[in-house]
Amino acid sequence: xxxxxxxxxxxxRVTDRLMIVAALAFMILFLLLPLLTVFAQAxxxxxxxxxxxxxxxxxxxxxxxxxxxxxxxxxxxxVFGLAAAWCLARFRFPGRPLILTLLDLPFSVSPVVAGLMxxxxxxxxxxxxxxxxxxxxxxxxxxxxxxxxTIFVTxxxxxxxxxxxxxxxxxxxxxxxxxxxxxxxxxxxxxxxxKLRWGLLYGVLLSNARAMGEFGAVSVVSxxxxxxxxxxxxDVKALYDSYNIVGSFAVASLLALLALVxxxxxxxxxxRFLFSSSATGEAA
Amino acid sequence: MTGHVTIRNLxxxxxxxxxxxxxxxxxPAGELVALLGPSGSxxxxxxxxxxxxxxxxxxQVLINGEDRIARHPRERGVGxxxxxYALFRHMTVGENIAFGLRVRxxxxxxxxxxxxxxxxxxxxxxxxxxxIDRYPSELSGGQRQRVALARALAIEPRLLLLDEPFGALDTxxxxxxxxxxRDLHHGSAITSLLVTHDQxxxxxxxxxIVLMAQGKVEQVGTPAELYTRPATPFVLEFLGxxxxxxxxxxxGGAAVLAGTGDVLAHGLEPDHPLARSGADVTLYVRPHDLxxxxxxxxxxxxxxxxxxxAFAKVEALMQGISLTALMPFHxxxxxxxxxxxxxxxxxxxxxxxxAEGVEHPAALRFEARGVTVPA
Numbered sequence: 001x002x003x004x005x006x007x008x009x010x011x012x013r014v015t016d017r018l019m020i021v022a023a024l025a026f027m028i029l030f031l032l033l034p035l036l037t038v039f040a041q042a043x044x045x046x047x048x049x050x051x052x053x054x055x056x057x058x059x060x061x062x063x064x065x066x067x068x069x070x071x072x073x074x075x076x077x078x079v080f081g082l083a084a085a086w087c088l089a090r091f092r093f094p095g096r097p098l099i100l101t102l103l104d105l106p107f108s109v110s111p112v113v114a115g116l117m118x119x120x121x122x123x124x125x126x127x128x129x130x131x132x133x134x135x136x137x138x139x140x141x142x143x144x145x146x147x148x149x150t151i152f153v154t155x156x157x158x159x160x161x162x163x164x165x166x167x168x169x170x171x172x173x174x175x176x177x178x179x180x181x182x183x184x185x186x187x188x189x190x191x192x193x194x195k196l197r198w199g200l201l202y203g204v205l206l207s208n209a210r211a212m213g214e215f216g217a218v219s220v221v222s223x224x225x226x227x228x229x230x231x232x233x234x235d236v237k238a239l240y241d242s243y244n245i246v247g248s249f250a251v252a253s254l255l256a257l258l259a260l261v262x263x264x265x266x267x268x269x270x271x272r273f274l275f276s277s278s279a280t281g282e283a284a
Numbered sequence: 285m286t287g288h289v290t291i292r293n294l295x296x297x298x299x300x301x302x303x304x305x306x307x308x309x310x311x312p313a314g315e316l317v318a319l320l321g322p323s324g325s326x327x328x329x330x331x332x333x334x335x336x337x338x339x340x341x342x343x344q345v346l347i348n349g350e351d352r353i354a355r356h357p358r359e360r361g362v363g364x365x366x367x368x369y370a371l372f373r374h375m376t377v378g379e380n381i382a383f384g385l386r387v388r389x390x391x392x393x394x395x396x397x398x399x400x401x402x403x404x405x406x407x408x409x410x411x412x413x414x415x416i417d418r419y420p421s422e423l424s425g426g427q428r429q430r431v432a433l434a435r436a437l438a439i440e441p442r443l444l445l446l447d448e449p450f451g452a453l454d455t456x457x458x459x460x461x462x463x464x465x466r467d468l469h470h471g472s473a474i475t476s477l478l479v480t481h482d483q484x485x486x487x488x489x490x491x492x493i494v495l496m497a498q499g500k501v502e503q504v505g506t507p508a509e510l511y512t513r514p515a516t517p518f519v520l521e522f523l524g525x526x527x528x529x530x531x532x533x534x535x536g537g538a539a540v541l542a543g544t545g546d547v548l549a550h551g552l553e554p555d556h557p558l559a560r561s562g563a564d565v566t567l568y569v570r571p572h573d574l575x576x577x578x579x580x581x582x583x584x585x586x587x588x589x590x591x592x593x594a595f596a597k598v599e600a601l602m603q604g605i606s607l608t609a610l611m612p613f614h615x616x617x618x619x620x621x622x623x624x625x626x627x628x629x630x631x632x633x634x635x636x637x638x639a640e641g642v643e644h645p646a647a648l649r650f651e652a653r654g655v656t657v658p659a
Contacts, residue, residue: 172370175337175357178356179337179363180387181358182358183387191372194374
């Protein structure tokens with residue numbers, strides 16, 4: 001309050017109010033109303049209509065598939081993210097800037113293009129197509145392709161979260177652990193991992209939200225075979241296209257719910273994060 | 285067994301920067317040795333190589349006669365204390381101290397009860413028993429460093445390496461902790477190697493000082509040796525403030541002020557080859573060895589008189605050379621020195637080095653003759 005008093009008010013009260021109203025209107029029109037519509041439409045035929053839509057075998061299959069894809073992507077992301085962050089944050093080597101740039105590729109490439117790249121590589125007419133077909137391995141229009149597409153679009157999240165954190169925390173605690181006689185694995189499990197836990201969780205949360213919500217890349221490689229290669233996001237579109245509005249929005253409401261849970265978890269984590277890193281700052 | 289460290293021809297470069305240039309050194313078992321030097325002199329690099337946290341480009345590190353370079357840091361049996369403590373932030377004080385015991389392979393690991401009693405003993409040693417369940421972020425800097433020390437001692441190292449352990453602490457805590465460390469060292473059979481850039485800390489605490497500059501060892505000796513018989517002007521100036529007086533060596537090894545012919549002091553080693561050479565030298569005089577006496581026609585003009593704690597600091601000019609003299613504050617009144625007045629100069633003790641360009645590394649010591657220091 002005291003700080004504000006230093007700045008004389010230039011605009012009148014009218015401008016202030018207009019701007020507040022404009023900001024609120026934007027929020028309601030673009031964020032709140034769409035979210036409410038999802039739930040309103042999902043429950044348009046009451047709770048029983050909602051449950052029928054969710055319990056539809058094709059929808060249940062989509063939910064199961066989404067969880068499988070997200071779970072595999074999550075494991076890969078954690079392992080790769082930790083390894084990449086360790087390497088990029090702790091060591092300086094030729095080519096490091098190039099790798100850091102490449103790491104951002106999934107962020108800058110359109111997901112549809114990412115899906116197409118996979119089709120061009122592993123599809124029937126693709127580079128590895130004939131070999132894969134000869135060995136009876138199906139990647140495109142099947143689960144492996146969908147997992148690969150999801151991993152591609154979510155790969156940077158964990159590493160991007162961990163690299164700055166590891167650089168800020170430094171390696172002294174790890175050095176201390178080694179000098180006290182810890183093995184490499186003991187050092188990693190007892191020192192590095194606990195030090196990084198909040199950042200790691202945060203990265204996992206973001207990549208998981210993205211994995212479950214991914215449409216473009218997965219859409220290209222899945223072939224949209226209902227009940228077989230449909231994830232939730234794809235199912236929403238498929239149901240909508242077949243005029244099953246309640247079904248479509250019921251699935252959409254689950255995704256929206258996931259988004260809300262993610263947001264809450266993110267806020268909680270950010271608080272923990274801030275708390276723990278401020279304690280670090282004090283120690284340094 | 286207490287560690288005896290031998291360092292042979294150690295070199296280490298970072299890119300084009302040579303952090304260590306062919307350093308050789310003996311650290312006798314049981315001593316508290318200070319590695320002293322300005323930042324960038326290579327002292328921390330040397331410490332990290334001894335610990336095994338860094339590898340040298342060339343050279344050997346022997347601990348009790350055994351080459352340690354090939355051994356992993358965890359096998360070296362050294363305790364290491366970091367400047368910024370490096371306590372495990374997610375562990376309590378007790379868990380921090382127990383870490384080195386808990387990570388031992390099953391066969392060598394003490395039982396839970398043994399670990400608990402060892403932690404308690406160490407916490408008593410650092411006088412922090414009541415903090416056993418606190419986290420590092422809840423401790424003050426001095427407490428954190430004591431916990432770090434207890435943690436390093438838990439593995440019963442033969443060699444304790446301390447990297448600027450008091451660098452992040454305020455003066456009072458630094459002094460207390462330093463004295464405490466010295467007592468701890470002398471109460472246990474351990475060799476300690478302390479990196480510091482603080483010459484007072486090194487002079488006060490160490491049995492032996494290794495003074496480093498630009499990746500090389502300038503001089504090794506006891507604090508008294510380094511202070512009274514510095515090998516180079518760098519050592520002399522690093523260990524404390526000094527006035528520089530351009531002199532020529534005169535008859536009988538006297539130091540004659542350049543340009544005036546005033547004899548400032550008499551040499552203690554008149555037969556030294558440098559003393560007989562009649563060469564140009566720089567006479568270094570510590571402020572407390574510089575005596576100013578009021579004299580109407582004296583060559584010195586007092587420019588400023590200030591109080592600096594227990595001392596009075598007198599600043600003066602003599603033929604364009606600025607001088608600083610220190611005297612006990614209570615003597616200032618009787619000395620009759622006042623700003624703007626003239627005085628003459630007496631040198632109680634001084635050390636001369638051949639002026640730049642003259643090839644003669646030896647130092648010459650001087651003292652005043654017939655001067656009684658006022659009580």
